[in-house]
Amino acid sequence: MDESFLRELLAKPTEVEWLEFKEAKSNFHFDELGRYFSALSNEANLCKKACAWLIFGVTDKTPRQIVGTRYRGDSDGKGLESLKQELAKKTNHEITFSDIHQITMEGKRVLVFEIPAAPHGVPTTWDDTAYGRIGEKLRPLTIQKLEAIRLQMGQADWSAQICEDATVDDLDERAIQFAREKYAEKHPHLFDEVSNWDDSTFLVKSKINRPDGITRAAVVLLGKPESVHHISPAVAKISWLLRDADGNTLDYYHFEPPFILAVDPLFDRIRNLTYRYLPDETLFPTEVSQYDSWVIREALHNCIAHMDYSTGGQITVIEDKDSLSFTNPGDFIPGTVERVLTRNAPSETYRNRCLAEAMVNFKMIDTIGSGIRKMFTSQRKRFFPMPEFDLSARREIAVRIYGRVIDERYTRMLISQTELSLFDVVALDKVQKGNALTDDEYQSVEKTEAGRRTSVESASLCRCCCLD
Incomplete structure (x- = not known):
């Protein structure tokens, strides 16, 4: 970013939807900044721009004048850096400014906020609302614009695309038979019919194939290992790695299609040991497996169903x-x-609707969208820490499932206070992990036994984890 590029922006007409100027001589309301971020991000997507621009220190009327801004003008620049983090807390995907440029023009400070376009198929929201522009005003994104962005996902269903030259012979017979059995379980009223369908009919009926050819979804779930060239340059691979406490890899294995048959072998490699709760006055001795097998399968099935295969990445x-x-x-x-x-x-919205619908028909994922909630509920019933989702990396999803107790006080509380809501449990889980709490979560913790205790240790633990 240099002065010449800024002058190009200054010369743009007022009706440009992905560009906004504000004087903001000293301050700018944070919530209004968030709404502009959402609106400009969505407009950039609709205009097929990589980014949008919000500029402080310039009049918004033409001819534009440089007036300068003192907004977050601390000498060390930490105010602007923390702004990125503050903004991410109220946007979906924790999306934030790509960069914030400080430029001196005519001896005055100008701030140029670089705003990434909304992801393909997903409108950018601020505090759960997607915004757009109607002329110079900010308004919730119109239905037409909202659908225009969401339909991008439907138009780009990677999994529904036909693999040229692929035939049923590229699919694994064992995988097709296994899928057929699961489909019959899912649709018992069709049991007799399913057994009479030939493979081509079954594949179309189960929505994993189209009448005009073999889909990428079929190759991923049912394809022979040697059939993956049909989806190149995409990659269909699941890598399992066993690591020690120092992060050294002790063992590994790579799984290829058919993914419908890869889940059980991967599960068998995981050391699902017996975990013993230590005897205690209030904590009775209990033996459980480290992991709920359903939770493991759900996490892996979600990876298969929702991965962005177009990136060329893999499941790990x-x-x-x-x-x-x-x-x-x-x-x-x-x-x-x-x-x-x-x-x-x-x-x-689904990234791979064809693949997801087939996996629903094969009883691999839930059709009502409650899989993640069930994962949290399962961990709660086992008195284990909650699943931990890390969405901080752009275009990457990571989830961690704990197989041990972190803090026995948390475990005892789940045993003794069965009336706690899932929201309460998630908040307490953040406390035991030392993670920051929102205001609502802090109030939730205060209502629990831990929050009512008068000990300095408990009170400090809750407060140090609470956001100001």
């Missing part, structure tokens, strides 16, 4: 001594885990 499962981590490329379409837990409803 890392087994440490006390946890499992699942990583796959792609944006977290619901935006935040909290939104999924609160709404407990199916997503309105």
